[in-house]
Amino acid sequence: MSDTQWTVLGERVLDENRHIRLSTADIRLPDGVEFTQYVARMPRCAMTLVLNDSREVLLMYRHRWIIDQWVWELPGGYVDHAEDVASAASREVEEETGWRPRTMQHLVTYQPAIGTLDQPQEVYLARGADLTDTRPDINEAEAIRWVPLDEAVQMIDRGEIIGAATVVGVYRALTLP
Incomplete structure (x- = not known):
């Protein structure tokens, strides 16, 4: 297993209610490349x-x-x-x-x-x-x-x-x- 991790630089909530939390997260990869990822979090x-x-x-x-x-x-x-x-x-x-x-x-x-x-x-x-x-x-x-x-x-x-x-x-x- 690798100890290399992605780093979350920050996360911004775009919308949130009882069914979903939609955000964007700024990510840095182990090689230094950065990008923005959409993230959806929903209830169990x-x-x-x-x-x-x-x-x-x-x-x-x-x-x-x-x-x-x-x-x-x-x-x-x-x-x-x-x-x-x-x-x-x-x-x-x-x-x-x-x-x-x-x-x-x-x-x-x-x-x-x-x-x-x-x-x-x-x-x-x-x-x-x-x-x-x-x-x-x-x-x-x-x-x-x-x-x-x-x-x-x-x-x-x-x-x-x-x-x-x-x-x-x-x-x-x-x-x-």
Whole structure:
């Protein structure tokens, strides 16, 4: 490992609200080159891969207007400021799908785009879920479906699943007993 580091000469906030902090940072590289980098910092997110006894995963079909595309995703969302991450992940499953996870186990933590974005993403594994009386929010999903894990992999190949959390979660689930 190298002891050589990039040096942050300063950072200027351009915009900030509860969803994002956008800034520019002036950076000096080890060789002396300096440049300005945009930096986005966003709150921690928690998603849940709910897996039933038939090795089916609970997915939501939703429109993502930023890319103007319909995709399948794991349920999840922002973690409230002082909220326990596993509790947030479980809460999001129930709010978005109407299913209550039976168990919650941390599966993986990752950063989706560490060159520009700081947004910790945590994926949890729930083994089994019970249908509740909670009606899923119409603004969250067009459809909710249990999908065989092998089919979810094929959906990634076909571009029907493209969100990083869902891709990471599905591939990680392939290694589970």
